[in-house]
Structure formats: structure tokens, C-alpha cells
Amino acid sequence: MTATNLSIPALRDAVRGRVIVPQDVDYDPTRFTVSAVFDDRRPAAIVRAADVEDVRRVVTLARETGLELAIRNGGHSMAGHSTTDGGIVLDLRELKGLAIDPVRRIASAEGGLTAGEYTTAAAEYGLATGFGDTASVGISGITLGGGIGYLVRQHGLTIDNLIAAEIVTADGELRHVDVEHEPDLFWAIRGGGGNFGVVTRFTYRLHPVDTIVGGMLMLPATPEVIAGFIALADEAPEELSTIANVMTAPPMPFLPAELHGKLVLLALMSHAGDVEAGLRTVEPFRKLATPIADMLRPGRYPDMYPPEEGEYRPLAVTRTMFLDTLDTGVAQTIIDHLEASDAPMRVTQLRVLGGAMARVPSDATAFAHRSSRIMANLASFYQGPDDRARREAWIDAFATALRQDDQGAYVNFLSDEGEEGVRRAYPSPTWERLAAIKGRYDPTNLFRLNQNIPPRADLEARTAAA
Incomplete structure (x- = not known):
């Protein structure tokens, strides 16, 4: 058509x-x-x-x-x-309705809201639901794929705080789903992405999150510092979640010019709990090396979202994976690959997982990577179509060098990697169950512009043809 x-x-x-x-x-x-x-x-x-x-x-x-x-x-x-x-x-961006019940700690949010809009409104009551790390990300996409953000170790994934949803399925019907109403569909939208319909409203659980200790800490990027940071983040109380970016230093106004373009570890850290406990928790990270910049301090949770970049719209190739461990040898591999590239910006982002996220059974939702320990995201910016091919080759080689036993992937960070990439996001039992639910609610694969799970009938037809 x-x-x-x-x-x-x-x-x-x-x-x-x-x-x-x-x-x-x-x-x-x-x-x-x-x-x-x-x-x-x-x-x-x-x-x-x-x-x-x-x-x-x-x-x-x-x-x-x-x-x-x-x-x-x-x-x-x-x-x-x-x-x-x-x-x-x-x-969906006109669908901005949001109702917060601070007594029951429940929020009813329309699907066009961004994480920043929701978080800012909830903060007026000293409450929060964990989304990602960027204010302009829509709550729909991040929720449907799982939701890994600054509260993941303390309060789990976004989907672990999803109570109910209203979804328009391929037949045009509006359905209310929760653990009692169409529970298979509710299971599927908690990690299965946009395969099953258009969610127009989410009902979330809120948590008390008022003053936090957080912000940015920039350290030299040595193997010892990188591995030490990950070890500390893994051992830290669950109130602390971190995002460690090993990257070329951007031209930030507070950095000396000689550091621009050099490798640094730029960490975003958030301790949601007692302030004094938070200050004690972040102190060992400062001692890994003399900080290049230290902006860790008490503040409001919405301040964790960095300022928006305005009209800046990058060209980038990316890969996502899970790592089992990160010692000085793995850290050296990261440094070697980043230093071997002349891309205008390249980064390895490392997120230590565990905590509340890991205590949910792997089959409780369509996000099944509950035991994964570290998420790594690789990115290389490029400068036009002629530059893309060599950046793709570099990032593929980099991903191969880092790959460990955990072969999974986080669906929200997948690029366009075909069915093979999508299958990495879902272990076989999860994939099969999702395909069956897809066949029930979207048999013609109307909702195919996503990390697509073909309906089971389509899977069987393609298998027979092969």
C-alpha cells in the first residue's frame, strides 16, 4: 500500500x-x-x-x-x-494528562508525557517513579521496554512499578490491562516494547524521593579508576545508582582546553535516601583519583536530568550488551578501542544493575534479564554518510572484543539490528510467549515499527518456508 x-x-x-x-x-x-x-x-x-x-x-x-x-x-x-x-x-505528545494521588502514592499518566514532565510534577509531592536519565524521553517507550534509570537498584525497573495500563490494540479496541484483566497482555507490555498496541494511559506506583545526593563526578580514565568505580558501584547500598561514561571530554566551560577530547570517566550518580548516608556513600568514589570535576551534592531528584541540548541532533551508531564482570583488563580494552578511534565523540556507558531489579523473577515480566550485572552501551558519532561505514566497523569490532557470557541485550537501547538483535533481548521462552500473545492481539503485525516480534503464525510460516 x-x-x-x-x-x-x-x-x-x-x-x-x-x-x-x-x-x-x-x-x-x-x-x-x-x-x-x-x-x-x-x-x-x-x-x-x-x-x-x-x-x-x-x-x-x-x-x-x-x-x-x-x-x-x-x-x-x-x-x-x-x-x-x-x-x-x-x-501522542498532546496526551499530557497526569493525576497524582500522594496519599495512595499512585499516578495516572497519559502516554504523551515525557519523563521530565512526570518527574517534575511528582517531585512537588516528594515522590518519584524511576524512568531513565533524559528528561525528553517519552514515558511510553521507556516503560514498554523496561525502564532502567536512576532508581533501578532501589525501586526496580519502570515496569516493576506499573500497576495498570490502557492500550488500544490492533482491532481499535481500548483495553484496560493489569494482573487481573487480560494478564497475558499486561505481562507482554512490561518489556515487550510497542508490539502489542498504543498505550494511552499508565498507572504507576510512586516512591518517596525528596532530597538526593547526586550529580556529576569526572575522574581520569585509567584502567584502575574504571574498574574501581564499577566495583564500588556494585558494592554500594541500593539507594545509589550510577551511570559511568568513559568518553572523550566534551568542551565543557569548566574544563581546561587541554582536556577537551581526552578520555575521562564522566559519572552521573544518584543516592535517593538519607542525605548523610548519601554523602558517606559517594565519598569512596572521590578517592579513586583526584577528581577533574566534582558536582556531587544534595539536591532535588529532577535535577538529575541534564539540560536539554536544544537543536543538537547527532548522527551516531550504537551497540548495547550486558557484561558479567569489568576488571582492569576489560577496562584496558575499553580504553584501547576508544583511543584507537578518531570519531568526534565516542563513549562506553556502563551501568551497574542488581538490587531491586534483580529480585523480580525472570519470568514475571517480558524483561527477562534480571540477573544481568552490568549494562554496556557503545556509541560513535559520525559526520555524514561517507563516514558511517567505518564507524560501524569500529563499533562492531569493539562490541566483539567486549562480549562475555551474558549474550542478552536491553531492547530500549537496540539500534536497527534485525531479528537477530531482537532475539538477544528475549530468551527463547520469553520470545515464544510474546509471539503467541502477538498472534492473539496483532495477527497481521500492524504494530511492526518497533523491535519486532512477529506473531506466532507468521513465525511458523517463515520457518516452514525456510
Whole structure:
């Protein structure tokens, strides 16, 4: 099917929200995603849904016309799933409703909110739900893939705090799902990504998170410092979650010019608990080496989100994986590969997991990597199409050099790596169960612009053909 199947006047008549097409002056700014990699994709129409009925009508229209359907909230998909070339983008960003019950510690949030909007509102009550580490990320995408952020060791994944959801499935029906209502579908959306429908509302559990000890700590990037940091993070109380970026130092105004472009360990740290305990917990990290910059201090939890980058839209290739251990030998491998590249920016991001996340049974949700210890994300920026191929080759070699026994991957950080990449995100029993649920709720694979799990019938047909 092509865009010729789509009647724009009929679409505009069918929805309350705005329909944006290539002739509109704001088409380009609206169609662009966070990454500039996908700027060549041109949707036939972008629908800014005004309410749930708009969502139902657009899903039904896409099913009836056969047009490709992309769902967008924050637009951060590393695989380009937030847009389409010739199809329809269903943009949820007008769905901003948020109701917080501070007594019951429950929040009801519409699917168009960002993590920053939700977190800032909840902080007015001294409460929080853990999302990621970037304010502009949409709560929909990060929740459906699992949700690894600054509270993961203390309060688990985002999905571990999801109580219920309202989801429009491929048949255009709005369904309320929780542990008692359509529990298989509720299981699937907790880690299975956007394969099963459009979630228009989430109900989350909130936790008391008021003053934290957190911020940035920048240290020299030596094998001893990197391995020592990971060891301390692993041994630390669960109130502390960390993100350690081994990277080329950006031209931050407080850094001397001779450090720009040199390798550093830039750590983002958040201790959500007693302030005095937090200050004691972060002190050993400062002693790993003389800090280049030390911005660890008591503050508000929303301040952990860095300032937005404005119009900055990078070109980058990425890989994600889990590591079992990180000693000085692994740290040296990271340094060697980063130093061997001349990319304008390259980074290895390391997140120590465990804690509350690891205490949930691996089959309780579609996110099954509960025992994984360290998540590593590799990225290399590039400067145009001619530069991409060699950056891809570098990052593939880097990922191969780092690969350990844990062969899994976090679905939210996967780039466009095909079915083989998606299978790394789901062990076989999880994959099979997800495929069966997909076959029940989306047998024609309408929701395929995601890290796709084909419906079981489709899997069986392809296996027979092979």
C-alpha cells in the first residue's frame, strides 16, 4: 500500500487533533526525530492525537489502508521507529494528562508525557517513579521496554512499578490491562516494547524521593579508576545508582582546553535516601583519583536530568550488551578501542544493575534479564554518510572484543539490528510467549515499527518456508 490509499480530507474529518502533511510549513520540524539519522523519512501524514478516540481512529485507518504506522512519544528510538517513509505517524505528545494521588502514592499518566514532565510534577509531592536519565524521553517507550534509570537498584525497573495500563490494540479496541484483566497482555507490555498496541494511559506506583545526593563526578580514565568505580558501584547500598561514561571530554566551560577530547570517566550518580548516608556513600568514589570535576551534592531528584541540548541532533551508531564482570583488563580494552578511534565523540556507558531489579523473577515480566550485572552501551558519532561505514566497523569490532557470557541485550537501547538483535533481548521462552500473545492481539503485525516480534503464525510460516 502507498500514501495514495490515504484521503487527507477524510483523515482530518475523522480526528479532533491536527493532521500535518508535507505541504504544511511545520511539516519538517514535526517529522524530525531526536536523531538526525532518519531525516530522509517522509511520512504521508502526522496525526497529533487529541484524545483516545483519535488514537483508535488512526489505528483503525492504518489497519484498513495497510499504511505503515509509526507511534511517537519522545522520538528517541535509536532504530528510527518513531517515524516512517510514506506511512502515518501517530504522535501522542498532546496526551499530557497526569493525576497524582500522594496519599495512595499512585499516578495516572497519559502516554504523551515525557519523563521530565512526570518527574517534575511528582517531585512537588516528594515522590518519584524511576524512568531513565533524559528528561525528553517519552514515558511510553521507556516503560514498554523496561525502564532502567536512576532508581533501578532501589525501586526496580519502570515496569516493576506499573500497576495498570490502557492500550488500544490492533482491532481499535481500548483495553484496560493489569494482573487481573487480560494478564497475558499486561505481562507482554512490561518489556515487550510497542508490539502489542498504543498505550494511552499508565498507572504507576510512586516512591518517596525528596532530597538526593547526586550529580556529576569526572575522574581520569585509567584502567584502575574504571574498574574501581564499577566495583564500588556494585558494592554500594541500593539507594545509589550510577551511570559511568568513559568518553572523550566534551568542551565543557569548566574544563581546561587541554582536556577537551581526552578520555575521562564522566559519572552521573544518584543516592535517593538519607542525605548523610548519601554523602558517606559517594565519598569512596572521590578517592579513586583526584577528581577533574566534582558536582556531587544534595539536591532535588529532577535535577538529575541534564539540560536539554536544544537543536543538537547527532548522527551516531550504537551497540548495547550486558557484561558479567569489568576488571582492569576489560577496562584496558575499553580504553584501547576508544583511543584507537578518531570519531568526534565516542563513549562506553556502563551501568551497574542488581538490587531491586534483580529480585523480580525472570519470568514475571517480558524483561527477562534480571540477573544481568552490568549494562554496556557503545556509541560513535559520525559526520555524514561517507563516514558511517567505518564507524560501524569500529563499533562492531569493539562490541566483539567486549562480549562475555551474558549474550542478552536491553531492547530500549537496540539500534536497527534485525531479528537477530531482537532475539538477544528475549530468551527463547520469553520470545515464544510474546509471539503467541502477538498472534492473539496483532495477527497481521500492524504494530511492526518497533523491535519486532512477529506473531506466532507468521513465525511458523517463515520457518516452514525456510
